[in-house]
Amino acid sequence: MSIEIKAPTFPESVADGTVATWHKKPGEPVQRDELLVDIETDKVVLEVVAPADGTLKNVLKEEGDVVLSDEVLAVFEAGDVSAVAAPAAAEAPAASASDNADVIASPAAKKIADENGVDVSSVAATGKDGRVTKEDVVNHLKGGAKPAAAPAPAAAPAPAPAAAPVAAIPAGERIEKRVPMTRLRATIAKRLVEAQQNAAMLTTYNEVNMKPVMDLRKKYKDQFEKAHGVKMGFMSFFVKAATEALKRFPAVNASIDGNDMVYHGYQDVGVAVSTDRGLVVPILRDTDSMSLAEIESTIGDFAKRGREGKLGIEDMQGGTFTITNGGIFGSLMSTPILNPPQTAILGMHKIQERPMAVNGEVVILPMMYLAVSYDHRMIDGKEAVQFLVTIKELLEDPARLLLDI
Known part of the structure; x- marks a missing residue:
């Protein structure tokens, strides 16, 4: 029985997709639910699996082809996999070394x-x-490989040459490799350029003493992990501090829609996650009601699914504010770019010990630079600075997060 293999039904925000990789070739036996092809969209990679045991009969859309929602990708022949695999196994011994x-x-x-x-x-x-x-x-x-040729007559082995260097790229060789930009990378590029062109973007900086949070983490991390089954990281503190600051400064939690300013009565914080395909921003929903453990657990799940390419479109839709952490890669200071239509983004950076003046004395403290980029059309400089100072104060005295002061 022939079955049409179709592209997934894309959500309204996704116009089309690109055939990324065919994992099966025509004539190859396939088992039910086995991965057939990856469809890359602007946001995620969607997997199309086999509907039953059988054989991939004919591929209609090659890798790199653009496909629409529910468009036919291939024709699948349902049937007994063993019946297809048996002849292939019988022919295997006849294959020669030159059969590619x-x-x-x-x-x-x-x-x-x-x-x-x-x-x-x-x-x-x-x-x-x-x-x-x-x-x-x-x-x-x-590299010196010789073309395949008829075997030469047997001869006495020649003496091994004196330690010749391993064949490598010839001296002076200038290698270039051209590959098409993935849809995700193209979308990231487009959105970042649009953000810089369409928003009145400005960045304000501050620094935070991370010692109080580090001491708290050191004291309770073992009990925390034992009680909640997840490690205590720094990101959960920043999410909670940002959430509290967003409640105090609603304009930072707002967005611009045409000539309208949209104020959100909830806090959905996006956390930038780096993957092999590019930067994605899954969303933590209603962070005001989430505990530190819930935040850490959800972020860990996002990171794992991001590396495996299993984040769904629903994981990345929406969001009222974004946090990005370049510090995990060693960045000491940077200027984060807005994630439209949001009006602000918080940039975390590397924790580095620096000499600081405390009560007239020089003390070595673990400091982190913070940056908030914001849309000046929506947010005044005073609000942006006070927002960042609020985050700084909450992190330097974590008890305030619990006391809501």
Whole structure:
């Protein structure tokens, strides 16, 4: 029975998608719920799985093709997988060393390999999912690999040459690699440029003494992890401090919609998460009612699913404020860019010990620079500065978070 494999139904905010990777080839046996293809949208990668046991009969949309919601991607033949796998297994012994059918290689790579008599199975693959790329074959040839040829008559082994250097990129070689920008990366670029062009963006800075939070974490981290099953990090403190500051300064929690200013009566804080595909911002909903443990647990889940490419569109829609932490990569100070239509974003940075003047004495303290970028059309400088000072005060005296003062 033939079944049409269709693209997922995209939400209203997603116009179309791109076929990212086919994990199965035509004629290859597939089991029910096995991954067939990844569809990349502006926000997430959506997985399309097999509807039943059977075989992928015909692929209608190749990698890189743009597809619409519910558009047919391939034709699937449902049936007994073992019946398909048996003939393939029987033919396997007949395959010669030069048969490259089972080797995943790009068309350009296969063409160059055939022209030079190179067995692509002998080429070191660097492409996604073990794919042999054009550059792999070129580098294989430049590395001194000989084209495949008829075996030469047996001869006495020649003496080994004196420690010759390992073949590498020839001196003076200037290698370039051109790859298409992913939809997520293109969307990030577009939104960041729009934010800079359309908003009156300004950044204010301050610094916070992290010693009180670090001492509190050191004292209770073991009990916290034992009680809640999650480690106590710094991000939960910043989320709670930002949430309290947002309640006191509603304009920072607002957004601009045309000529209207939209004030939100709730705090949905986005936390920037770095993944192999790019930066994504999943949303913590109603952070005012979340505990530190709930925040840490949810952020941990976001990070794990982000690395696995399993964040859903619903995880990243909305948000009234964003926190980004460049400090985990060693950034000492930066200017975060707004995440439209939000009107402000908080940037955290590296904790670094610095000499500070405390009551007339020089004391070494673990300090962090904080930055708040804001849309000056919506937020006045006074509000932005007071908002950041509020976060600073709450972090330097964490008890105030509990006492709501």
